[in-house]
Amino acid sequence: MTPLRVPVKSALRATTTAASVTRMWGRIEARSRSRAGAPVSRGRMALLVAAAILLAIVGLAGAWPRQGTSVASPPGPVLQADGDVVHPIRVDRDDHRLALSDGTVITLSAGTSLEPLNNSEDTVVLKQGVGRGRYDIAPGGPRRWTIECGQATIEVVGTSFEIEKRDRGVHVDVTRGVVLVRGEAVPDRVVRLTAGMSIDVPGGPLGPARSVHEGAVEAAQPPVAESAPSLAAPGAPRAPVARAWRKLAAQGEHEKAYTALGGGGIAVEARSAPVDDLFALADVARLSGHPGEAVEPLRRILADHAGDARTSLAALTLGRVQVRSLAMPDAAARSLQMAMTLGIPSGLSEDAHALLIEARSTAGDRAGARAAYARFRLLFPESARTSELRRWLVEP
């Protein structure tokens, strides 16, 4: 008897949630509203059609915001979808959805507060209190968005992410786009998160959070090394440091290479490093016993060098570090899925699929681990690891 019957969807679960239905409706309403407008003259229509054709050609290369997902927003501050100004909000009992005139939707959980600190035609600064806020910022808009939440400041330009502010820290989870998270307790005081990444910023006696002023972007200052000797004194040119660590890394002297880079040196070097150096920096971090510092160079490969043929290797390495060294199995599962989507070389595919089973099981996702195991058996029926991997399917 075949285990699969038609229609196949009877074997599948629903794909929508209350949150996704609400989120999509907010955007549909906003877009439908912006499409309603005055009739256009024939001459102007011809010009618009010509411009649209040109934009469509450029848009295919992904150079412009995605078609159909951005909303033309009039100049001036962003308003609520009903035309009212954005007021401070404190949500009492039920979740509150705030739809804005540019297509952005903010969903706040019960007990959460939100206060606009600045709202203009090019900037929106909001302050979120304790609780959970889900932000679906309409991409392609003219405004830079900043969310202040105590220990961290989050900067976005069209993305989808969630902030949970607790008494002892802030958790930021990015679903789509790019987000900068700044804070005293953030590694190097600023970290760049892309889709699938998250960060927990600890709380504690850190003092008042710094606000990011309009238009200003503060460069992160690396912490000064106290005990580790460094070939570059603060303020000295980094070229001698760059040559030294590379040579040591090429010789397999990863601990010496790490010392040569100095405290925070990997993150500093990663800012402007080419892909080869980013891989090498990640190796220095991993192989010198500092796996947490491998994350930044690997993230940069994925975010800034998406066209490089080795991005899948970066995603795979990131997933391995996250599950084996950093106890971040959820993030590891996302990294490994990304690696598979990008296309892993056949020689590493079995390892990647095995890691995914481990990551999901460690994250408590038993159903996902079983799904990954089923796929592993299908792809690698002769694998000697099949029996060993079964342990990840057993309840602890």
Next chain:
Amino acid sequence: MVRAPARPQAERAAAESDALLVAGARRGDARSKERLYLKHVDYVAGMCTRLLRSTETSEDVVQDAFVIAFSKLESLREPEAFRGWLASIAVSQVHRRLARQRVLKLFGLDRGLDDAPLDELAREDLSVEARSELAALDLALQQLPPKQRIAWMLRYVEDSPLDAVAEACGCSLATVKRWISVADAHVKAYVQIATEDEPS
């Protein structure tokens, strides 16, 4: 406080006919539009997620489909056939999105995450064997050209009748039958699955 569409409204919307809701939406009644959305969003979103293998991309396409449908309601000849008409619009947007992804992939610019292959969407209670078959089906479908894959999925995953599949794919009944037949032969080389003309 901004009013959001609550899920219980979905049940109420399901009881109202599409003809009535379309008529209301044409008159500019916002609640009718909302009810049309609630009545059909699960169906359209599920179909798009399964065709695109991505929840994020699917949400974009669902929004595009509803915005287009609401802007073209006057052109809908048979209001009671709103769902099929909406599905055609959605499938057309799926085709466009897949074509765009292929171009972006050529330039290394596609940053989408395929987070919804069929085996990842399996019900919790599904057996390991059935999950394995879903994984195999997903792999087999990925090897097909988009037109054949979409036609087969609309027929045997989404359970659409043949004429609706032809309408959604924008081709003749004969053409869609041919696509489905070719795809079916390919799929059955990988998966044990009984389609309509075969005993289970």
